[in-house]
Amino acid sequence: MADTEEFPQTRTRAIPVTIIAGFLGAGKTTLLNRILTADHDRRLAVLVNDFGDVNIDAQILDTAGVDGLIDLPNGCVCCTLARDLVRVVQDVIAIDDPPEHIILEASGVSSPADIEAILDVPALASQVQVEAIITLVDSENILRLARAVMFADKQVAAADILLVNKIDLVNEEELAAVLAWISQVAPNARVIRTQFAQVPLDLLLDSAWPARAGHPEPGESELGDGHDLQTWTFRADRPLVRDCLMAALSSLPATVYRVKGILYLEHDPTRRYVLQMIGERTALTADREWAESEPGTQIVFIGQQGTLRTTDLENSLGECVNR
Amino acid sequence: MSWTTEPLTAEERAEFKTLFEKRLRKVEAKTADVFSFKKVEQPPYIVNSSLYWVFGLDPDTFPDAYFDDPAVMTTFQERTYYDQVKEIDDDFVPYLVPWFGTIVAASAFGCEIKYHPKQDPAADPRYYPVQKPEDIKGLHVPDPQKDGLMPKVLDYLRYMRENSFLPVGITDFQGPLTTANQLMGYDKLIYLMFDQPKLMHALMDVVTEALIVWIKAQKEVIGEPLDWCISDQQVYTGKHAGIWFSDDDAVLMSPDTYKEFVVPYNSRILQAFGGGCVHYCGNATHHAESFQNMEGLRALNIYNLYDIPSVVELQKKLAGQVAIFACDFTPVEYGDYFDELLSSLSYEGLVIDSQYSPVVGLLKGGKYNAINRDLKSGRKAVYEDLKQRLEKR
Numbered sequence: 001m002a003d004t005e006e007f008p009q010t011r012t013r014a015i016p017v018t019i020i021a022g023f024l025g026a027g028k029t030t031l032l033n034r035i036l037t038a039d040h041d042r043r044l045a046v047l048v049n050d051f052g053d054v055n056i057d058a059q060i061l062d063t064a065g066v067d068g069l070i071d072l073p074n075g076c077v078c079c080t081l082a083r084d085l086v087r088v089v090q091d092v093i094a095i096d097d098p099p100e101h102i103i104l105e106a107s108g109v110s111s112p113a114d115i116e117a118i119l120d121v122p123a124l125a126s127q128v129q130v131e132a133i134i135t136l137v138d139s140e141n142i143l144r145l146a147r148a149v150m151f152a153d154k155q156v157a158a159a160d161i162l163l164v165n166k167i168d169l170v171n172e173e174e175l176a177a178v179l180a181w182i183s184q185v186a187p188n189a190r191v192i193r194t195q196f197a198q199v200p201l202d203l204l205l206d207s208a209w210p211a212r213a214g215h216p217e218p219g220e221s222e223l224g225d226g227h228d229l230q231t232w233t234f235r236a237d238r239p240l241v242r243d244c245l246m247a248a249l250s251s252l253p254a255t256v257y258r259v260k261g262i263l264y265l266e267h268d269p270t271r272r273y274v275l276q277m278i279g280e281r282t283a284l285t286a287d288r289e290w291a292e293s294e295p296g297t298q299i300v301f302i303g304q305q306g307t308l309r310t311t312d313l314e315n316s317l318g319e320c321v322n323r
Numbered sequence: 324m325s326w327t328t329e330p331l332t333a334e335e336r337a338e339f340k341t342l343f344e345k346r347l348r349k350v351e352a353k354t355a356d357v358f359s360f361k362k363v364e365q366p367p368y369i370v371n372s373s374l375y376w377v378f379g380l381d382p383d384t385f386p387d388a389y390f391d392d393p394a395v396m397t398t399f400q401e402r403t404y405y406d407q408v409k410e411i412d413d414d415f416v417p418y419l420v421p422w423f424g425t426i427v428a429a430s431a432f433g434c435e436i437k438y439h440p441k442q443d444p445a446a447d448p449r450y451y452p453v454q455k456p457e458d459i460k461g462l463h464v465p466d467p468q469k470d471g472l473m474p475k476v477l478d479y480l481r482y483m484r485e486n487s488f489l490p491v492g493i494t495d496f497q498g499p500l501t502t503a504n505q506l507m508g509y510d511k512l513i514y515l516m517f518d519q520p521k522l523m524h525a526l527m528d529v530v531t532e533a534l535i536v537w538i539k540a541q542k543e544v545i546g547e548p549l550d551w552c553i554s555d556q557q558v559y560t561g562k563h564a565g566i567w568f569s570d571d572d573a574v575l576m577s578p579d580t581y582k583e584f585v586v587p588y589n590s591r592i593l594q595a596f597g598g599g600c601v602h603y604c605g606n607a608t609h610h611a612e613s614f615q616n617m618e619g620l621r622a623l624n625i626y627n628l629y630d631i632p633s634v635v636e637l638q639k640k641l642a643g644q645v646a647i648f649a650c651d652f653t654p655v656e657y658g659d660y661f662d663e664l665l666s667s668l669s670y671e672g673l674v675i676d677s678q679y680s681p682v683v684g685l686l687k688g689g690k691y692n693a694i695n696r697d698l699k700s701g702r703k704a705v706y707e708d709l710k711q712r713l714e715k716r
Contacts, residue, residue: 024510086693109509109575118690144517148580150609 014129015093016276017102018204019115021155022136023145024108027165031136031197035103036076040201044076045092045099049107069095085118093127101205102128109151113158132278134204135159136197139178140169146181153185160279161257162189165197190257190279192229192304200229203258203278203302229257230305234313236297236321239266244320246284249277251316255307261299262287266322275299328386328399339405340488343417350414350559357672358563358621360643365713366673367414370653370706371557372680372698374403375422376495379652379680381698382441390423390438393482401487410699411706414674416559418490421479423472425497425569428537429505430471432462432530446505453507456519459526462506464533467540480544492553493541498568498601499531499588500576506530509572516584523584531588535595538566550597555624558600558648558674564621565596574605578613586613593619600624600648606633611640622646624676628689629654635667642669650676653705655684655694661712679705 020028036046069079069091077099079092092099106112112133119128135155138145146152156162162182167175175193182191192199242265249259259277263284272290276283299317301308331339353367375396377385388395397419404417424444430436433452436444453459467473476494483491497505503526504512515523542549552560555567570589573581593599601617602624614620614637623645627634631649638647649668654660657677664675679702684694 024508114690117688121686121690121692123693141514145513148513148516148577149575150577151575 014127015099015102016131017104017119017128018131019104019106019112019133020136021106021110021112021115021133021159022108022163022165023138023142023152023155025141026108026136026138027163027194027197028105028108028136031134031163031199032103032105034197035201035204036072036078038201040205042076042205043097043100044205045102046076046078047088047092047102047104048078048080049105085115086121086123089119089124089128101131103204106155109149111151111154111158113154116158129283130281131276131283132160132204132281133158134161134163136163136165137178137182139164139166139175139193142178143181156182156185156189159186159189160281161203162186162191163194163197163199164191165194167193168195188254188280190254192257200302202231203229228305230303230308232301232303232308232310232313234261234297234299234301234317236264236317237295238321238323239264239269239295240297240317240320241266241322242284245317246282248316248320249282252301253303253307253309255304256301257304258302259299261297263299264290264295264297269295328395328402330398331401331405335405336488339401339408342408343489346408346412346414347416350416351561353414354559354561354563357646357674360646360672363670365716366670366675367558368675368677368709368713369413369415369557370411370677370679370702370709371407371413371415372403372678372702374407374417374557375400375420376424377441377443379678379683381682385441390444393421393479394486396421396479397483397486401489404489406699407702410703413706414559415557416490416554418492418553419483419487420492421476421483421494423476423494425495425501426505427472427476427494428465428497428502428530428534431465431467431473431533431537432471432502432506434471434505436472451507451511453511453526456511456515456522458507459522459529462526462529464529464536467537473537473540477540477544480541484545490553491545491547493538493545493547496534496538496566496568498570499527499534499592500572500585501569502530502534503527504572509575516580520584527584527588531591534568535592538592538596549595552596552599555600555622555648556602556650557678558622558624558650558676560600560622564599566592566599567602567624568592568599569602571603571605573601573603573610574607576610578609581610582613586617589620590618593617593621602626604628606630608633608637608640611637614641614645620645622648622674624648624650626650626652629660629685629687630689631660631663631667638668638673643672646672646674648674648676650678652683652685652691653677653679655686655692657705658708658712659687660685661709665712665716675709677705677709 020031022028032046032048069077071077079088106115116130119130182189240263261275263273263275265273270289272287274285274287356363386395386399389399400419408417426434426436426444426446429446435447435450437447438444480491550565551562552564552566554560598619598621600622601620604626605628625634634647634649649664681696681698684692686692
C-alpha cells in the first residue's frame with residue numbers, strides 16, 4: 001500500500017489501462033476475446049499484438065485504417081501494436097469518442113513492468129494511468145517455462161492479479177507446486193484459479209459502477225457465472241478520514257482482489273473522490289464536486305468467496321467515519 | 324529534412340575515398356589494440372546514425388524504392404556515409420550493406436515477409452514454417468541461389484561491389500537461436516526444448532548449417548576472406564573476427580537452457596569463420612560462463628539499454644578474453660550516460676558506439692522515447708561532447 005501522500009488531491013482521472021500479461025499460450029487471447037464480446041456497456045480500446053489472434057470478423061477487419069484502428073460493433077475499438085506503443089496509445093486516446101478504458105495485451109515475452117514504465121513517459125503520463133497488471137499463468141507449463149527463460153518470474157512478480165489458468169489440465173499435486181512457486185516469486189499476489197480464463201469482468205474493468213450512475217445496495221452479494229467470488233459493499237453518509245481509510249485498506253488480506261468506490265472525505269468535503277484498488281495497487285483521485293447530489297461513501301470489495309470478513313471490515317472502516 | 328539521396332558527384336566520391344582510406348588506417352591500428360587488450364588512453368569511439376536500416380531514421384527521409392532497387396540502396400548509403408564522415412572524425416569505417424531486415428535466412432526456410440511502408444521488412448508471425456515439431460524433420464539447408472530473399476541479397480551484394488569503392492559487408496545475420504525462433508515462434512520453441520530436446524537439437528543443427536552455407540555464399544560474392552569481416556554492426560573488426568551475428572533472444576534464456584541448446588551452435592559458427600562477435604540488446608550477464616566457454620567468441624556487441632553496470636560486470640568477468648563493444652542509441656541526456664560509461668568501464672578491449680537517432684532517444688531506465696531532434700547538428704554535438712569527455716580523462 002502506498003503512503004497517502006502519494007494521492008494528489010487535485011488529480012483528475014486519466015484513462016485507466018489494464019495490462020494483460022503472460023507467456024504465449026497462457027490464455028491472454030481467450031481473455032481478450034471474452035472482453036471484446038462481453039456486454040460490459042463500456043467503451044473500450046483493446047490493443048492487441050495482432051488482429052489474427054482475436055476473433056474479429058473478417059469484414060470488420062477490412063475496415064482497419066493505416067493506423068491499425070478498427071471499430072467493433074459493440075462500440076469498442078481494437079488496434080494492433082505493430083507500431084510504437086506510445087504512438088498507438090496517443091492515437092487511440094485522440095479519437096473523437098475516446099475510450100473509457102484501455103486493455104493492452106503485452107507480448108508473451110515482455111515484462112509488464114517495462115510496459116507500465118513506457119506508459120509513464122511525459123507524453124502520456126497525464127492522460128493514461130495503469131490501473132492493473134493482470135498476468136495469466138498456464139498452470140500446466142509455467143514451471144517448465146520458469147526454468148527455461150528469465151522473464152516468467154518477472155511477469156508473475158509484476159502482477160496485481162494472477163490468473164492461474166488451465167487448472168483443469170493439472171492435478172492437485174501439480175497445482176500445489178505451481179502455487180508454491182508463485183508464493184515464492186510473488187508472495188503478495190492476488191491469485192485466482194481459472195479455466196478458459198473465465199473471470200468476472202468486474203475484476204478487470206470498472207464496469208457499471210462507480211463510474212456509472214447505478215448505486216449498489218450495501219451488504220453482500222455473489223458474482224454470477226458460478227465464479228468463486230463474493231462482493232461486499234460498505235456505505236457511510238458521514239465523511240471518512242482519508243489516512244484512516246488508507247491504513248485500513250493497506251491491511252486487507254490477499255483474498256481481496258479489488259476495491260472500488262466513491263468517497264466522501266473529511267479533508268475535502270465538497271468534492272467526491274474515486275478509489276480504485278487492485279491487488280496492492282491503489283489510486284485515489286479527485287473527481288467532480290458533489291454539487292446537487294447527496295454526498296456519501298460507497299466502497300465495493302470483491303474477494304474470494306467466504307474470505308471477506310465483513311464484520312471486521314465494517315468495524316475498521318466504521319472507525320474512519322468522522323462523527 | 325537535410326538528407327538527400329542524390330548520387331555522389333565525382334569530386335565528392337574522390338574526397339570520400341581519400342577520407343575513407345585515411346580513416347581505415349587509423350581504425351585498423353586502434354582495432355588491433357582492442358583485440359590485444361592493450362592499455363590505451365582512449366578507446367575507439369563511434370558516433371553515427373542509423374545508416375542503412377529504417378529504425379531510428381526519420382521515415383520520411385527514407386527512399387521508397389530502397390528495398391526494390393540496389394542502386395537506390397547503394398546511393399542512399401553512400402550519401403549518408405559521406406555526409407557523416409565529412410563532419411565527424413570518429414572511428415566508424417563505412418561499408419555497404421544489403422539490408423532487408425532481420426529475416427533473410429528465415430525467409431529461405433519459408434517465413435513469409437511483410438513490407439510495411441517506411442519500416443524494416445519483418446516476418447509475418449502468422450505463417451511459421453514450423454507449425455508442429457514433426458515439421459522440423461522436413462527442413463533442409465536452403466540454397467542461397469534460389470530460396471527466399473537470399474538470391475536478391477546476393478544480387479545486391481554484386482551490385483554494390485561493382486558500383487562502389489566502399490567495402491561491402493554481409494547482410495544482417497541473426498544467429499541460430501533467433502533464426503529458430505523466427506521459424507516456429509518463441510512459445511513452441513521453448514516447449515520443444517523440454518518436450519523434445521532431440522528435435523530441438525535437430526532444428527538448431529539444420530539452422531546452423533544453413534547459416535554457415537549462407538555466409539560463405541555471401542563472402543564469396545564480396546570477396547571477403549572467411550576469417551575477415553568488415554564490421555560488427557558498424558564496429559570495424561577486420562582480421563580480428565571472421566563473422567558477427569545477433570543473439571538477441573539470449574537475454575531471455577536461462578543459463579542452463581542457453582548452455583545446452585545455444586552455445587554449441589554459436590561456437591560452431593564462430594569457429595567456422597576463425598572466431599567472431601556476438602550482438603545482443605539488454606542484459607545477458609547471467610550467461611557470462613557461457614561466453615567464457617563459447618569457442619571463437621572474440622567480442623560482445625552489447626546494446627545495454629542504459630544498464631551500464633551490467634556491462635561493467637561482464638567486462639570484468641571476460642577481461643582479457645572477450646572484447647566489449649559498448650553500444651546504445653544515444654540517450655536523451657547523453658552527458659550523464661557518457662560520464663557513467665567512461666568512469667566505470669575499463670578501456671582495455673573496449674569500443675564505444677553511440678547510435679544517434681533524430682527520432683528515437685534512450686531514457687535512463689532503458690526505455691526508448693519518440694523524440695524530435697536535428698540529425699546533423701545533434702549528431703555533431705554528441706560527437707564533440709564524447710570527444711571532449713574522453714580528452715579530459
